[in-house]
Amino acid sequence: MTVCFTCWPGGPVAPPPCLRCGSRFEYFVAGLCHRCHRDGHPGVDSCRNCLAWGATRTHKWLCLGCNSWCRKYTISDDCSVCGRQSVLDHSRVCRLCRKQGALWRQPREKLDLVAANRHGQQLFLADMFVRRDKTQPQHPPVEHPPPPLRAMACHQLTLFEARRDLSQRGHRLGGLAERADPAMFALLEPIIGQHAAARGWNHHLIWRVRLGVQIMLGFQDTPGSTITASDAAALTGTEVPVVHVLEVFEHAGLLDDDRISAVQARLDRKLAELPQPMAGEVQQWATIMLNGSTIPPRRLPRSPITVGLQLGWMLPALHRWAEQGHTSLREISRTDVEAVLPSSGNPRALMGQGLKSLFRVLKGAKITFTDPARWVPTGHTQPKQPLPLDPAAIRDALDSPDIAQALIIALVAFHGLRNGQLRDLHLTDIHDGYLHIGDRTVPLAAPVRTRLSAYLDLRNKTWPETANPHLFVNYRTAYQFGPVGHRWVKLKVDIPGGVQALREDRILHEAHATGGDVRQICDLFGLSVQAATRYTATLDHPALIAADP
Incomplete structure (x- = not known):
């Protein structure tokens, strides 16, 4: 036949019942309906055990839960709770009543299946109670980054410049923060969280940074316009950390850095x-x-x-x-x-x-026509003669109650580090009792190890959450990634001549102790041969010979 029962000549004609299930609906081909023929498309239907919608022919019209339920239990009879014929567990209760009881039961209450099913049952969608296999690795949800912030090209011009000064007592900063645009602050708040997690900010610092960001947004006449660094200077003298607030706006692309170096x-x-x-x-x-x-x-x-x-x-x-x-x-x-x-x-x-x-x-740069100073002989600067320091001053600095100062003095007095090397020293540069500086590996002296251990305990106690990788941190750099400043190191080394004089004293002592071994001085302190010769040339100096014991 080339026509269906609907297009039958003289029809339509009612199709015959399915030869397998007897159904007179959805006739397909070869005497079978869609549900019984292997090439049919029966779609979805209710589970024949729990009535959940969404069961397919793949599991013989059972949902995944009932598929496991029917393999575990084989009793098919009327349920003792609802009276519907189904596959029952050992308590002669069907799966639908069990699900209804779990849905109805309150926390820390006894399961009462009869009371839960007294007023009917809540049907559900199939395969919605599948448990994840805990042996498989979890796949975290994909976080879509928020759209990038774009500063507005136009902004409200200022008619009169009014200087803001929040350093005086009596200002209510919270009231200024309430003027912030909620939509702009909602876009900046995730950036504050990222900075806080990366730099180890505590909750007090996070609160102050959020307050500062809200205050600066409240200063804006045009929400979405850039913030100038000179405007943020109004926060100086308050409890708000200006540096961290500027970091947030710079990361968001909303900072106009008009500061003069x-x-x-x-x-x-x-x-x-x-x-x-x-x-x-x-x-x-x-x-x-x-x-x-x-x-x-x-x-x-x-x-x-x-x-x-x-x-x-x-x-x-x-x-x-x-x-x-x-x-x-x-x-x-x-x-x-x-x-x-x-x-x-x-x-x-x-x-x-x-x-x-x-x-x-x-x-x-073709700004001038000639270089009049090119052929003018000016000579070279004459290096200063390295001189020893007073040992008593060095001993007092090594025993300083300031633990950071004692460690800095020890690193310079025993290993001859420069100011820049002290500032750039990372925690990972010291391990297994060795100091790694560039391509040099130096074993740490025992006094240095003692002071290093005391300083690390102090560092972990004072800033336990800091993410700064540098060895030396202070209250300004603990919640940043940068090194301490030159002035901080200079103030810590309270010796005439500073770090350079103490370093020269150490190299000079090594030159006299080794009898002028240039190679050893170069390897130990990272000097060139010419620089090492400056120290070995003092071996015959009368003043130094008289000073040697």
């Missing part, structure tokens, strides 16, 4: 005394030195300390030329350079180093 502020003060365009030319030199240059001749950025030193060395010459009537560095000749340089010694070498850097950079 220390070296730039010094430049502005010093260049205000020079005529134009000479001041502008020196400013261009400083910009290239600080930021580097990708245009040939290429230059790497220099340290602000280097720029500040060279600026101080060249300033006397610049003032001298300004007094002589020169207004531009293009007017300076070799004769002018030779006339302004000191006669000899370190002052001549240092000023010459600053002027050579100035004219070399300006000529490379």
Whole structure:
């Protein structure tokens, strides 16, 4: 036949019953219905044991729960609770009554199946009670990152500048925080949580950072606009940590950092005394030195300390030329350079180093036509003679009640570390009784181990949740990732000459103890042969010979 029973000539004709189940519905082919034929599409139906909707032919029209239930129990009779014929457990109760009792029972109450099923039963969807296999690894839910914050391109202009000062007593910071836009703070709150988890912030610091973020959002006339660092300066003097608040806004891309660096502020003060365009030319030199240059001749950025030193060395010459009537560095000749340089010694070498850097950079940037200081001999700076320190002062510093100070003094006095090495020292650089600095491995002295153990106990007790990887931390860096500052180390080393003098004393003692073994000094302290020779040259110094026992 090429037609179905519905399209039968003279029909429609009622299809015959299914040869297997006798059903007169959903006839498929070959005398079988959709439910009985293997190629049929019966869809879903109620479970024939618990009546849950969603059972399929795959498990013989049983849900997954009843499939296991029927394999465990084989009694098929009327349920003692609901009276419906089903597969019963050993208490002669069906699975549907068991589920109804579990749904109806209150915590810490006895299971009463009759009372639970007295007013009917709640049917449910099939396969919704599947337990996860605890032997398999859990798959955490995929966290979709929030959409990135975008600062608004426009903002409300200020008609009158009013200085905000929250440092005086009597200000209610909570009232200022209530002015924050709730939608903006909801976007920034996850960022605060990420920073807190990564840096080990305690709940007091988290609360203060949240308060500071809300206050800064309350200052906004246009929600979604950028926050300037100068606006955040109004929080100085309050309990709000300004640095952490700025970190949150910077991570969110809502910070306009308009702060002036220390070296730039010094430049502005010093260049205000020079005529134009000479001041502008020196400013261009400083910009290239600080930021580097990708245009040939290429230059790497220099340290602000280097720029500040060279600026101080060249300033006397610049003032001298300004007094002589020169207004531009293009007017300076070799004769002018030779006339302004000191006669000899370190002052001549240092000023010459600053002027050579100035004219070399300006000529490379095509700001000046020539380099008048290029062929002017200025000599080299003469190194200072290393001198020993008073042993009593070192012993007093080693026994200092300040545990951090005692450890710093011990690391320098026994192993000759520099200031920068102390600041950059990580917790992982010291293990198994050895100090790892770059490619050098140095065994720690016993006094250093004692003071290191005391400092680590103090560090863990004071900042137990800090995530800063550096060995030395203080109250400013404990909840950040950066090192301590130069000034902190300088204040800790309360010895004339500081870290450098103490380091020179240690190297000088090693040079005398080894009889001038240059190779050992180089390996132990990471010096070059020329630098080590500076210390071995003092072996025949009369004052040092007299000082040796």
